Amino acid sequence: NKAPVRVAVTGAAGQIGYSLLFRIASGDMLGKDQPVILQLLEVTPALKALQGVVMELRDCAFPLLADIVTSDDPMVAFKDADYALLVGAMPRKAGMERGDLLSANGGIFKPQGEALNKVASRGVKVLVVGNPANTNALIAQQNAPDLNPGQFTAMVRLDHNRAISQLAEKTGQPVDAIQNITIWGNHSSTQYPDLSAATVNGQPALDTVDREWYEGTYIPTVAKRGAAIIEARGASSAASAASAAIDHMRDWALGTPEGQWVSMGIPSDGSYGVPEGLIYGFPVKCSGGQYEIVQGLDVSDFSRGKMDATAQELQEERDEVRKLGLV
Ligand code: NAX
Secondary structure, eight states: OOOOEEEEEESTTSHHHHHHHHHHHTTTTTOTTOOEEEEEEOOGGGHHHHHHHHHHHHHTTOTTEEEEEEESOHHHHTTTOSEEEEOOOOOOOTTOOHHHHHHHHHHHHHHHHHHHHHHSOTTOEEEEOSSSHHHHHHHHHHTOTTSOGGGEEEOOHHHHHHHHHHHHHHHTOOGGGEEOOEEEBOSSTTOEEEOTTOEETTEEHHHHSOHHHIIIIIHHHHHTHHHHHHHHHSSOOOHHHHHHHHHHHHHHHHOOOTTOOEEEEEEOOSGGGOOTTOEEEEEEEEETTEEEEOOOOOOOHHHHHHHHHHHHHHHHHHHHHHHTTOO
């Protein structure tokens, strides 16, 4: 029997948490042979609701769920954590400027980065889901100087999965016929869902769909899917976001399938001309618990423009949080 690993989740009493925790505890994230200890962080007023979620988790009698810890203190919730899923964040409210949003989230992700730095396992894998995810990941990373910057990642996997499903629907093919889509850049409307290297049943995707649909319909549909879900459901994506978080962590920990890649928001090493240090969506392959950027892909002028625009937005966010003294 494997020893349990510690999985910290913030915002655990929220909507995404309500889908995510049950999937982690059932073994969907780290495998059906890997026991887990859940370490759940919430703000003080949400601890009672969190207790209700804990009751339900216990009521599932998951064989892999070794223990549950709850706290409103990141120093407790992140203690010895092997994985940390940072879901709790301050959402944008009507009339909020980008600076206000980044400053409110700085108040969350700076202390959480500091706590991870002090008490998490030295090999902790961190996924930031809470928006603005890329820049929140940057804030946490910059406040954790004793950890490797590469241990901090942001979620663009929901966008990646949406991009697969939209193409599958258009071509009438099953989702597993589709491979090697990339989401470049920010988890925002400037993201670039790129089909240049994607295939449908091994054939180039861009030979099977027309260019006008790709540029005029596909890209904006994927990029604005979050807003379409809110419009239809009256609430933001939750189960699909949780599922994407599971996919991101599972692939990072256990590896991507041979010959395929996925999209992760990771610190840029300058690959593809993306300014170093930005937390930017890249195509990656994972094995042995490490990710590596897929190199050598062709970048057309169209792609270059899109990749630069989303990098530009991330640079502006970084400038803003620098001004605020958060990084
Ligand atoms: P909810 O508002 O339902 O839940 C968030 C929870 O976080 C609340 O229970 C709140 O009490 C808690 N929280 C707030 N500050 C905290 C802190 N300092 N420490 C611990 N917990 C704290 O939001 P939910 O729908 O679950 O979404 C969570 C975040 O995911 C939001 O920021 C949302 O924008 C973001 N999303 C990111 C996505 C992505 O693809 N990267 C997609 C889905 C989602 O929109």
